[in-house]
Amino acid sequence: MWCLKEVKSSFKLWFSDGEAINATRFEIGVSYRLIVDQLGFLDLVEIPGQLLNGVIANDELLSVPLDDADTDGLMNLSLCVDETSGYVLTYMDSAVKTGPNTRSPEPISVSGKFKPLPSVSAADAAFLDTMIKGKYVPYPKIPDAPGKTIEELKQLGQKLFPFTPYSFQLAVCVYDWTTASFTRMVFMKIFEYTGIPPQPFPIDQDSIAAQIWASNWGTYNPQDEAYMNSFMMKPSHSKDDVKAQLRSVAADLHKLSHVQNELLSVALQALPRTSIFQHSQLFSGQVDIYQLGLSHFGIEFLQCPLNDGPVGKELVTAFDDVLASYVSTGETITTKMAWSFTDTVDDGMHYSNGILLVANMPGNSSVWDHVAYVTPLSDDPKKTEYTFPPGTNFEVQSTTKATIRGKSTVVITLKPLPSKKQQTGVLSSNREYTMANISALSPNESNDYLKKASPRMLDGNQVVKAINSSTAAPSLPHTLHKTGGRRCACEEGTW
Incomplete structure (x- = not known):
């Protein structure tokens, strides 16, 4: 202590x-x-x-x-x-100190x-205020979760982001991400043609409309008023109507997504860090929106060739082609959208729709500088969640195809890499005693020390073995796993 x-x-x-x-x-x-x-x-x-x-x-x-x-x-x-x-x-x-082994008094x-x-845009904060006043943000109706009041979010904002007058807006964006609003924040990012500047990038409207129409988990469906309101739309009973509504609100909806993702990124950068001594790995089951499939995984990255358009070309690509190219071992990928992880293998698999991501702890840093623990701002305090911001770079360390509990799954291990913004914030030290040179203070090499002091990291094959041999139940009941649209992959009663 x-x-x-x-x-x-x-x-x-x-x-x-x-x-x-x-x-x-x-x-x-x-x-x-x-x-x-x-x-x-x-x-x-x-x-x-x-x-x-x-x-x-x-x-x-x-x-x-x-x-x-x-x-x-x-x-x-x-x-x-x-x-x-x-x-x-x-x-x-x-x-x-005194006594026979007294050192020099030099402290x-x-x-x-x-x-x-991080810098908060006053214009972004002001725009979010108009969305809050219009009742588009935050998501108002959350089944099976207690949610948080506006007053609670104000208090949490002042506690976690006291350095800015926009602490409330940052808290709202993190909170809203943990609700069904995250589907809006994901769709409007992954269906961008990011290779066609300038911003705002053009979007694949037909695919977005199709995904909204295909929503069908609990109350999150096109006939639900709260769910459709999160897309600035009215309840709908046809795919063509969803397309027509989207055409009329696309510009405003795109701006809302952009502003929320910008403010979310700032908040994630400012939240407390998690040390590698607590967790050396994080896990994410993908693709974690109910109606998305493996063919949508590849469009989540800036490296996807389809980002270059032309506008109107469907953003969908074969998963095997993605694994053979820009999401193969040794490649660097950059996420278009935020990614959420949890801290246990079993909970990660609970969300899996054919993919399990394993994020390994960063190089020789003592904390995860790339990801934030967002549960204190979550719609439910039982939902363990760590979130990487949009634009995070990862090195693909391995891809492992396996059968996990009878289901074909690809385990992709990743190592987060610092962005230019993060590099400017990390001390470039010439001191003798740094994390990279712990051996100067101990007879053990630094890697050996870190291995002993932090939890063991598993490679892809070890992850598969651990899951298949595990009898652990997920830490959340099925109803909570479905909250916010995050896919509950297992069948009821099989855990």
Whole structure:
């Protein structure tokens, strides 16, 4: 456990857990995000295990000798915030030890830069306000989930995004993503011809209309007023009517999707990080909208050749062709839309419609900088969800075809890669002791340490074996899995 016992800063500070700045934080391996007004983020993680003792601050390792910790296990830290040079984090107790093994009074400290605060567009926030006033956002009727009130979202926004006056709008966009609105945010992205600039990109309207008409899970169908309202439409009883309605609202609907995805991306960048000591892998069953099939998987990426049009050409492509080309081992793919994952293999498979994605922990960072845990803002607190923003880059590490519980499934393992924005926010350090050089502080090599300190990662074949041998039930009942349109792949009673 640790605490910021002393803080020197002329800037306002918040912790994303809502607790006091100088509160003692007990959870080992959990990443706590310190928000520094106008400057940025500092992610602090206490190291688990017995090889090292200390705290990682934005991937700078403040190592405390194992024989030097307080008897109560508390590490008292001092933080100095500087507008130009970043931060200095110091282990306060290191300079006052006495006895035969007393060290030099020089304190142990690390320094670095803050991860930058994301910028929120005032115009986007204002447009979202008009959509909220028009009752298009957030989704109003959520079966089998408690949902959140506007007041609750305002309070959560102030807690999680205190650095911006648009905290409420960010909270609303994350919340709305966890509802059936996510179908709108996905359709209007994956059916874009992104190879035909400038923005707004033209869209495959016929495919979008067909997908809206094909919606048929619970209350999420073309005859339901709330569901169709999320597409700015009225209930419909024919595919041709859906097409006609879409033609009249396409421009506004496209703008709503663009604005929500932009604000969602900002919110996901600002939410607290998850450390690799909590999860070394995340899982996503795809394609996770009920009516989409394998032939729609390939159009989710900027690398799809069909993005170049021509406009009107159906955005659909054979899955085997995709696996043989731009989603093959060694390739880099970039998502058009946000992707949601969970933290267990079984829950990932529960959503699978023939594909299981396995995201492996990032390189030598101590946290998942690419993905955010969105459950605190979810329509249901029982729905474990981690979301990658649109435009995330992944390296395809492997593709494994297998039979999982009698069903043909392709397991695709991925490694998230930093975007240019993320690269500017990661400390380029020349210090001696970094996550990439943990071996300087330990007889173990850094990879060996990370393997021992974080959960084991499984390759594609091991994932298949683990699922087929598992008897675990999913953590959510079937009704909740269907909430928001995320496909429940298993048949009732088979788990």
